[in-house]
Structure formats: structure tokens, C-alpha cells
Amino acid sequence: MKPFASILIATGLIACASQSRKQETMKSVTTNTSGPAYTWTKVMDSAAWKKTYNYQMFSIRDTIWTLHPDGTWFSVNGREWTKSPLANAIRNQAFLDYVYFKGALYGLGHFEGNIETYAFRPEICRTTDMRNWQTISANSNLPTRFF
Numbered sequence: 001m002k003p004f005a006s007i008l009i010a011t012g013l014i015a016c017a018s019q020s021r022k023q024e025t026m027k028s029v030t031t032n033t034s035g036p037a038y039t040w041t042k043v044m045d046s047a048a049w050k051k052t053y054n055y056q057m058f059s060i061r062d063t064i065w066t067l068h069p070d071g072t073w074f075s076v077n078g079r080e081w082t083k084s085p086l087a088n089a090i091r092n093q094a095f096l097d098y099v100y101f102k103g104a105l106y107g108l109g110h111f112e113g114n115i116e117t118y119a120f121r122p123e124i125c126r127t128t129d130m131r132n133w134q135t136i137s138a139n140s141n142l143p144t145r146f147f
Helices: 019-031
Strands: 007-010 040-044 056-060 063-068 071-075 082-084 098-101 104-113 118-127 134-137
Touching: 056 098
Parallel strands: none
Antiparallel strands: 007 040, 056 063, 063 071, 071 082, 098 104, 104 118, 118 134
């Protein structure tokens, strides 16, 4: 199976030098009506993870994070990727999601299996260092839900 297809980078939105620069960049993106405030550039044809769907990518503290079912990778430029020791906390990302909120990444639930045969746990995990997960609720009131 071939790795995931293209990696595209939006020039001007990733790896800004400072918070003020980020704010200037975002302002130009949201207020520029004369044309695109950024351009997409293909930086590679494939990546280290296998081809699949329904996984998430985040830009966190000027680093791109790919939370793939088989592992977590990160990059500061979109070209060179490093596999992280950060585990896949929610397990089956086709059914559940991660959320980035106030400096922390949260895994909402834990799902193993498929829509016909599955095990769901309503736990909530959080990482603030992108290295380790902390379980903040082993038995939350998250509803058993899919997608």
C-alpha cells in the first residue's frame, strides 16, 4: 500500500516567528479581499504513514501534527517528519476526534472495532506537552456516539 498522497503547505500560515507575526498573518488572511492571502505549495508526494482516511492534522505551536491510527508524526516544515512517542489515545479515529483547546490536545473517548462490533469507553485524555497523555476522566458523561 502506498503512503498518503501529497503534503501541501499554505505559505505564510506555518512556522511564523512570533505571536505578533501570527496575528499579522491571520489579519491579512481575514481582511484581504483582493485575492488569496496565501498560496498552496506541494512539498512532497508521500509521507511516512500508510494511506488511510479519517485522521486529523493540527498546527500546534508552529508544528504540524498528524494523528494517524498507526502513530503520531510531527514536522516544522511539512517536508521532514518525525514519529512521536505520543500514542493514539482514542484508537479508531474514523469514529471519534481530537480537539485542541486552550493549549491542550484532548482525546474524546476511546473506540475499538467497527460500527457493528465495538467497544467504547467514555474516557477523556489530555496532553499539554505532546509527549504523554493524562487521563482526566476515566468515565465521563460522553455519549456513545459515532462519527
